[in-house]
Amino acid sequence: QVQLVESGGGLVQAGGSLRLSCSASGRTLSLYDMAWFRQAPGNERDFVAVIRKSADRTYYGDSVKGRFTISRDNAKNTVYLRMNSLKPEDTAVYYCAATAGIGTPNRAQYEYWGQGTQVTVSS
Numbered sequence: 001q002v003q004l005v006e007s008g009g010g011l012v013q014a015g016g017s018l019r020l021s022c023s024a025s026g027r028t029l030s031l032y033d034m035a036w037f038r039q040a041p042g043n044e045r046d047f048v049a050v051i052r053k054s055a056d057r058t059y060y061g062d063s064v065k066g067r068f069t070i071s072r073d074n075a076k077n078t079v080y081l082r083m084n085s086l087k088p089e090d091t092a093v094y095y096c097a098a099t100a101g102i103g104t105p106n107r108a109q110y111e112y113w114g115q116g117t118q119v120t121v122s123s
Contacts, residue, residue, distance in 0.1 A: 002026045002112040004096050009117030012086055016121075020081040022096030022114060030054075030074040033103030035110065036081045038092035038119075045095065047105035049081065061105065063089075086121045093118050 035050040049070035097110035
């Protein structure tokens with residue numbers, strides 16, 4: 001079992017930046033590919049980014065490419081999402097997720113989820 005806790009969300013103006021963190025407990029994070037998803041009211045939970053277990057590969061959703069960066073520190077059991085040039089349409093609850101398999105944009109494959117952290121971008 002892995003327990004995931006997100007933090008770092010908040011209210012920011014358009015064009016600003018935030019860094020989200022996802023801390024894991026229970027098992028070492030290095031056993032999992034880690035991803036971020038987000039869900040706005042009335043929308044499905046959408047893929048944002050994924051990072052491989054050894055951090056050698058990352059993939060991003062089209063809407064965040066060039067603005068967001070996913071990273072991980074396995075020694076600290078923590079995954080990060082750096083978000084730059086934020087837009088009002090980035091407003092959502094952001095979730096981190098873990099899979100022991102190969103991480104993809106398919107949310108159904110992730111075994112563990114955090115409770116989410118709210119990000120609100122004002123115009």
